[in-house]
Amino acid sequence: MPGHDDIPFVFAGAGLDRLAPRRDDPDWPRQTLAAARTRFVPVLEEENAIITGSDAPAPLLLDGIQARPLLAQARCTVLLGSYAGHTCFALGLPRDASLSAGNVALTNLRPQLAVLEYSALALLGYARAMVHWHCHNRFCGKCGAPTRSHRLGHELRCTRAGCGNVIYPRVNPAIIVLVTHGDRCLLGHQSGWLEKRYSTIAGFVEPGEDLEASVRREVLEETNIRVTSMRYDSSQPWPYPASLMLGFRAAADNTDIHCNDGELADARWFSRADIARGIQDGDLVLPTYRSISYRLVQAWFEESGEYSLGHYPQTKAFPSR
Ligand SMILES: [Zn+2]
Missing domain, CATH: 3.90.79.10 (Nucleoside Triphosphate Pyrophosphohydrolase)
Incomplete structure (x- = not known):
């Protein structure tokens, strides 16, 4: 494990099973997105949502019922994986989306590096990176047509017939x-x-x-x-x-x-x-x-x-x- 004294580095994805085989499972997303046990990590524009008001800030995770009204306005929905026993998706939302939750701050994660628990920070960073990638690849770089999300948000494909451009998350x-x-x-x-x-x-x-x-x-x-x-x-x-x-x-x-x-x-x-x-x-x-x-x-x-x-x-x- 990268890190020192068994403590992982900031944003290192320890503890997250990315459930990659599920990205190609045709029946699984519909059931999972509708399940109350599923958790959603909202990212508004490019800011993360943190629960404040206690000694230790924590990520805001919406359950399936809380997220239902937001799914229709989501700009992207991306499978992140299994975190703390829950299947988690990133939910890319507009800045004015209503999260209907108290004590929530929208924030850049940089000031939170030393105070968020390491696996929570990794989950939020991963969600933020995927939403950023979606927001900056709404159109095909080859022909300019809109792109469409595939494989639960891990692939964007050009919608213009004959173009064939496929975009993958870039590091x-x-x-x-x-x-x-x-x-x-x-x-x-x-x-x-x-x-x-x-x-x-x-x-x-x-x-x-x-x-x-x-x-x-x-x-x-x-x-x-x-x-x-x-x-x-x-x-x-x-x-x-x-x-x-x-x-x-x-x-x-x-x-x-x-x-x-x-x-x-x-x-x-x-x-x-x-x-x-x-x-x-x-x-x-x-x-x-x-x-x-x-x-x-x-x-x-x-x-x-x-x-x-x-x-x-x-x-x-x-x-x-
Ligand atoms: Zn294209």
Whole structure:
């Protein structure tokens, strides 16, 4: 299981059986969509619905009866799978849909990363990603005709006779890398982020590139550092909108940093002592607990045996950027 201390990464789909064979079962959807036991995960435009008002926020799951009046106005209905003993569908709804439930907030999931239970976060992220994909593929990219949903929302087909275009949910690979040199690691800061927040270097893989080339290019473009000895570590989904973060470690050949392409406002070398002191003095904010970037930093920080992130704040809901 990807993650640290047996806790999965944010948005990793632990505990969900996707029920993929059911996508091709002709009789199953009608019965299941009408069953009271079925649960629906509403996504309004591109925001998730969270039940607030208690100590621990939880996803709003509508039962079959609550969802019935909403099914007619749903822009898409997508089978997610079996979650906590219930078959779950994502329900893509317009922004003004009435959920008829109290204490519900519509939200982006970024501020909720550290406070939602991990499997609930994974379910909401999966629902959000599928609804986003439907909303952005309403028309065929080849001929412009409307598309129609098939296989319980996992395939979109062009409706124009003779076109034959079929669209599948797309995942965009992105690399994320902890670069080290001697006893220091390279972390960067983007201008829109929370002040004092530093994280690992990341960027999208381009067509025609292997992952190693992508790591080399992104680190060089963003920081002027040349890297070697790349080693894959782990991966994490990121549904804003459809990324898969592929985590690496790499070693630097040089140390003279220049933020070449403007993506980073600042990048620095941090020793373990710098990180420990920065956290203690409030001068450094690390990536969100349970994120792949946190894990990459934590693994390096602790491997010397001198330091531990210990109880680095694990429940604080960091601002979204
Ligand atoms: Zn078409």
